[in-house]
Amino acid sequence: MDDKQKPQTIAQKILACHCGRDHVSEGEIINADVDIVLGNDITLPIAIEEFNKIGTGKVFDRDKIVVVPDHFAPNKDIKSAQQCKFMREFAREQDIKNYFEIGKMGIEHALLPELGLVLPGNLIVGADSHTCTYGALGAASTGVGSTDVAVAMATGKLWFMIPRTIKFMYSGDLRKWITGKDLILHTIGLIGVEGALYKSMEFSGSAVSKLSMDSRFTMSNMAIEAGGKFGIFEVDEITEEFLKFRSDGNYKIFRSDPDAEYEKIYNIDCSDIKLQVAAPHLPSNAKNAEDLKDINIDQVVIGSCTNGRMEDLKISAEILKGKKVDKNIRVIIIPATQNIYLEALKKGYIETFINSGCVVSTPTCGPCLGGYMGVLAEGERAVSTTNRNFVGRMGHPGSEVYLSGPAVAAASAIAGRIATPEEVI
Amino acid sequence: MIIRERTIKYGDNVDTDVIIPARYLNTSDDRELASHCFEGLDRDFKEKVKEKKIIIAGNNFGCGSSREHAPLSIKTSGVKAIIAASFSRIFFRNSINIGLPVISSREAADFIQDGDELEVDFSSGRIKDITRDKVFNINPLPEFIQGIIKSGGYINFVKEDLNK
Ligand code: SF4
Numbered sequence: 404m405d406d407k408q409k410p411q412t413i414a415q416k417i418l419a420c421h422c423g424r425d426h427v428s429e430g431e432i433i434n435a436d437v438d439i440v441l442g443n444d445i446t447l448p449i450a451i452e453e454f455n456k457i458g459t460g461k462v463f464d465r466d467k468i469v470v471v472p473d474h475f476a477p478n479k480d481i482k483s484a485q486q487c488k489f490m491r492e493f494a495r496e497q498d499i500k501n502y503f504e505i506g507k508m509g510i511e512h513a514l515l516p517e518l519g520l521v522l523p524g525n526l527i528v529g530a531d532s533h534t535c536t537y538g539a540l541g542a543a544s545t546g547v548g549s550t551d552v553a554v555a556m557a558t559g560k561l562w563f564m565i566p567r568t569i570k571f572m573y574s575g576d577l578r579k580w581i582t583g584k585d586l587i588l589h590t591i592g593l594i595g596v597e598g599a600l601y602k603s604m605e606f607s608g609s610a611v612s613k614l615s616m617d618s619r620f621t622m623s624n625m626a627i628e629a630g631g632k633f634g635i636f637e638v639d640e641i642t643e644e645f646l647k648f649r650s651d652g653n654y655k656i657f658r659s660d661p662d663a664e665y666e667k668i669y670n671i672d673c674s675d676i677k678l679q680v681a682a683p684h685l686p687s688n689a690k691n692a693e694d695l696k697d698i699n700i701d702q703v704v705i706g707s708c709t710n711g712r713m714e715d716l717k718i719s720a721e722i723l724k725g726k727k728v729d730k731n732i733r734v735i736i737i738p739a740t741q742n743i744y745l746e747a748l749k750k751g752y753i754e755t756f757i758n759s760g761c762v763v764s765t766p767t768c769g770p771c772l773g774g775y776m777g778v779l780a781e782g783e784r785a786v787s788t789t790n791r792n793f794v795g796r797m798g799h800p801g802s803e804v805y806l807s808g809p810a811v812a813a814a815s816a817i818a819g820r821i822a823t824p825e826e827v828i
Numbered sequence: 829m830i831i832r833e834r835t836i837k838y839g840d841n842v843d844t845d846v847i848i849p850a851r852y853l854n855t856s857d858d859r860e861l862a863s864h865c866f867e868g869l870d871r872d873f874k875e876k877v878k879e880k881k882i883i884i885a886g887n888n889f890g891c892g893s894s895r896e897h898a899p900l901s902i903k904t905s906g907v908k909a910i911i912a913a914s915f916s917r918i919f920f921r922n923s924i925n926i927g928l929p930v931i932s933s934r935e936a937a938d939f940i941q942d943g944d945e946l947e948v949d950f951s952s953g954r955i956k957d958i959t960r961d962k963v964f965n966i967n968p969l970p971e972f973i974q975g976i977i978k979s980g981g982y983i984n985f986v987k988e989d990l991n992k
């Protein structure tokens with residue numbers, strides 16, 4: 404067969420289209436045009452310094468660069484303030500339209516889809532490993548480093564190696580309380596933290612087609628936790644519904660050819676999947692929450708680019724309504740964007756949280772990366788809806804993080820130990 | 829390019845949070861970053877790296893965040909190369925982009941022990957464990973990537989390209 408007619412995966416098609424070709428082969432290196440380049444207050448300062456060395460002066464397209472101060476913003480200390488200032492001045496100088504100051508800001512990976520800045524068929528790079536989140540929209544989106552972002556800002560192009568693809572087929576009906584977080588923790592538990600190293604992960608199957616956009620974002624978000632380059636869903640009615648008020652419909656939908664070649668296909672029956680928790684210190688230490696009931700905790704965090712969306716706050720509010728959080732623990736809830744915050748306020752969730760004894764914060768990454776707003780002390784333990792539980796991720800190297808979805812997090816907040824909703828409702 | 833150095837060996841899944849914890853990411857000063865390098869994993873790294881400048885590691889080295897601070901802090905600490913069974917994608921990319929040589933070789937990573945003296949020839953793709961008298965031949969990097977390393981990193985490579 405001539406290469407041109409060879410069946411291809413979504414990842415191959417999007418990459419081919421962005422270097423002006425019909426076909427690309429796995430393992431090949433291409434120089435491709437990117438649609439969106441993203442940077443934040445941690446990674447962009449280095450990228451700006453590197454950008455200045457290239458000497459183009461101007462960014463390649465001021466509308467295609469997105470700048471979000473979210474990790475240590477609102478500024479956590481003087482050094483963070485300096486970094487944010489440096490970034491803000493760059494954005495002004497370059498006249499970057501999509502710069503989001505605090506007050507308009509949200510955690511980048513919740514914010515960009517919400518505003519319709521990332522679309523199906525796009526090739527997106529961000530100097531943040533969870534840039535893979537936008538794969539939920541049928542985009543090829545991946546995290547890169549600061550030097551990459553510098554080059555992409557200057558030239559609009561970047562080198563890519565064409566990845567192989569692993570397909571995950573989810574079937575069966577989800578049990579009560581199960582969300583995308585449980586599916587992805589289960590999946591990473593199955594394949595390990597390097598199970599998809601350098602690979603594109605493709606999520607499909609009958610169970611996925613019923614999954615909310617919020618749950619899909621959660622799954623794509625954690626593709627990197629299995630080493631994945633992309634975590635892609637095909638566009639369907641749920642995607643189109645999400646995009647209806649967020650775009651002018653001007654995007655290209657790519658689908659994998661039915662006979663495309665996969666490195667591996669996993670068939671996962673979701674009706675077997677119970678509420679999941681990843682124990683320290685790897686996201687792949689997935690266990691059933693019901694088997695961890697004797698784990699006492701000091702803190703619960705509900706938020707982040709993984710689980711700080713409406714679906715997560717809704718589930719948390721349902722469980723916390725009329726209940727008090729355990730007197731020995733701290734509970735921190737962080738809506739991922741200002742819009743989500745406002746919506747949760749209107750729906751009465753924020754009132755529920757505060758009445759239950761939770762802290763509600765303005766959007767920020769904050770405790771997710773052990774930055775601020777809930778850093779752990781030595782020997783402390785948290786249940787968190789975030790995506791990483793590496794040693795020291797949320798604070799002291801002697802602290803521990805258990806990763807879960809919103810249902811286990813909210814139930815654990817009431818119980819003061821790892822718990823499932825059935826135990827507290 | 830040939831280097832002759834001794835090794836420090838670590839295990840699997842050395843993540844970016846233990847290489848450089850996020851609490852130090854409020855700066856991009858490479859000296860300051862280097863002063864905290866591997867703080868979450870090995871308190872003695874700073875002492876060891878004075879004598880041993882090649883890191884040997886297991887699977888998935890550099891997994892986790894995209895922070896370029898991680899390879900940057902390693903490079904600034906004086907490390908001359910990392911040899912691992914496998915690397916996380918972004919870490920691998922970042923290292924090449926900043927000109928820190930990274931070599932994937934499961935065979936070499938398994939065999940070479942902490943403190944061994946190595947001779948690494950990047951152009952011919954040869955690792956020699958002098959202590960244990962064994963040679964490994966490594967797959968040459970793709971031409972495009974060799975080009976980046978030859979230019980001394982992605983920024984120089986692009987600059988040369990723009991000036992063509
Ligand atoms: S919420 Fe956590 S994982 Fe997401 S971008 Fe922020 S620091 Fe990274």
